[in-house]
Amino acid sequence: MERHNKHYINGTWVESNGTDFLEVVNPATEQVIAEVARGNAEDVDVAVNAAVSAFDGWSRSTVADRVDVIRALADTIEANGDEVTESIMAEIGQPVTYAHRASTTTTVNDLRNFADALPHVQWEEKIGSSRVRRLPVGVVGAITAWNGPIRSVCLKAGAAIAAGSTVVLKSSEVAPLTPFLLAGYTEKAGLPAGVFNLVTGTGPEVGEAIVDHPAVDMVSLTGSVRAGSRVMEVASRRVKRVALELGGKSANVILPDADLEKAIVSGVQDAFRNSGQACGALTRFLVPRDRLAEAEAFAAQTAGAFVLGDPADPATQLGPLANADQYNRVRGHIDRAINDGVKLVTGGLDRPAGLDTGYYVQPTIFSGTNNDRIARDEVFGPVIVIIPFDDEEDAIRIANDTDYGLAGGVWAADAEHARQVAGRIRTGRVRINGTPIDMRAPHGGLKLSGIGREMGRHGIEDFLEYQSLHG
Known part of the structure; x- marks a missing residue:
């Protein structure tokens, strides 16, 4: 040592x-x-x-x-x-x-x-x-x-x-x-x-x-x-x-004309980078209300495909959380959401199969409302909440209804329309249709x-x- x-x-x-x-x-x-x-x-x-x-x-x-x-x-x-x-x-x-x-x-x-x-x-x-x-x-x-x-x-x-x-x-x-x-x-x-x-x-x-x-x-x-x-x-x-x-509790807004499957798959992969321990992770998925069930299915399938395991294995996609305090904190968020009656789509408190040692948490998806604590608090772990909206104005309102303002995402078939919506989201950065971040551009937040x-x-x-x- x-x-x-x-x-x-x-x-x-x-x-x-x-x-x-x-x-x-x-x-x-x-x-x-x-x-x-x-x-x-x-x-x-x-x-x-x-x-x-x-x-x-x-x-x-x-x-x-x-x-x-x-x-x-x-x-x-x-x-x-x-x-x-x-x-x-x-x-x-x-x-x-x-x-x-x-x-x-x-x-x-x-x-x-x-x-x-x-x-x-x-x-x-x-x-x-x-x-x-x-x-x-x-x-x-x-x-x-x-x-x-x-x-x-x-x-x-x-x-x-x-x-x-x-x-x-x-x-x-x-x-x-x-x-x-x-x-x-x-x-x-x-x-x-x-x-x-x-x-x-x-x-x-x-x-x-x-x-x-x-x-x-x-x-x-x-x-x-x-x-x-x-x-x-x-x-x-x-x-x-x-x-x-x-911190951040950033919204990923998926408008009605977007490719829902592509947006969900890309969004889950982004949100779970570094086991969800990323301040700019987009952890609130805003989807059209009439496509909520589809979004839940796509998210569950994507989360279930992640490979958890030894960080030294090149095939591993999700490692453990970084320390015991973080492990207990994330599990506490999951436990409270379950007790609050928020719909658990996949994941939860059970340890990942075959991983009895280490601070591992299952990739977890909830489906709820923006008033749920799991949608308000920064979890900083592999946890996402899917939130339905009624129309574009409702989506923008929900995206901005947070104490945070670090990041965001907008998906739409028309990229210019997505940019117009992005301009109304009060965050330091917004990604359009999953475009990779240009590291030469500034990163930082508004509000908390x-x-x-x-x-x-x-x-x-x-x-x-x-x-x-x-x-």
Whole structure:
């Protein structure tokens, strides 16, 4: 079993001031595979001071220099792709085939998108007799989620570094091992010491210390609404900027003239990626009332075809949930919905056949109304609710009747009509007829889904400030 008693600070591994450790559990075996240092506010202070010292030099680096480093980091991750994929698989149970494609390769592409976008940021413009410049925000505190052990980190740290800022990262204590690999890769890529720093620990101890630190200029968090609210509360004491990528309960609107089977099959496959542990998953299926029975049948058939099993098996499509707390939470949602009398189409509380160990949950489909709690709460697991609508206006109303506003989907025979409907859905992004997401476009939410944007040029610009020079 690995034991890590050090944090990555100022380009080297520094022994933690904390004396306790946090266990890392493989969710497929339920066995402890590593321990990492439980850092504290002293560790955060050392890391922040390193980031402050490195900021002046890095903030004055050229765009070309930053492009080179970001590209070198992407190349390094790509060259060590198997190591990254295996780490993600062990930490959170992502099936190897999915982890390689959606985590490792997508992270490489995200970084290359940042490198491509950097020269297109309008770093300076003339307005009358003034010049308006874009400046790096400063020291960024990045707090990332367990469902993206490398991608969530690079969407924040990669963008902030590309912008000329320095970073202090608190990765999730559930999945801290892959970020350790990333720290080593930043060295190989030629990133100067102190630009990227990593402290492991819990949210209340390390996360809050980062948010509250007077020398941290901005905090970027991916997590729950509760965590985002706490970050805003603590950050408000020093009136510092925050970027929040939070939850979702996104609607997949299937209009009457759409290909219902195609929309349902594609939608279920999307919603169950990463075992449903995806903030942008479309987990409310809105279907014409007169086709509800058909939709239920298509969804049940699709869900029943998923292969659950060992994440190391290339054939596995659904792995376990990432940890015991998440397993119990998702099962709690399923149990309550059943007790509330919501129609269970397929799945449920029984363990998947042949999987007596590991945090596995059956792919589960409910059919109900938008007033059911299973349609209101973010489950963050392989659970979908199908909701009938009466007409197009009713579908739009239901889609918007949520506290969240992260993602959405619209299916229609006429793509232009689908785009018109999409324009009335209050979310940060909407996919038309299952079109794949272009990772160069911004990702982020409205309402309780957060503040700010990630990915591509817009992700870099989230870490920039304006400065006006008059004269």
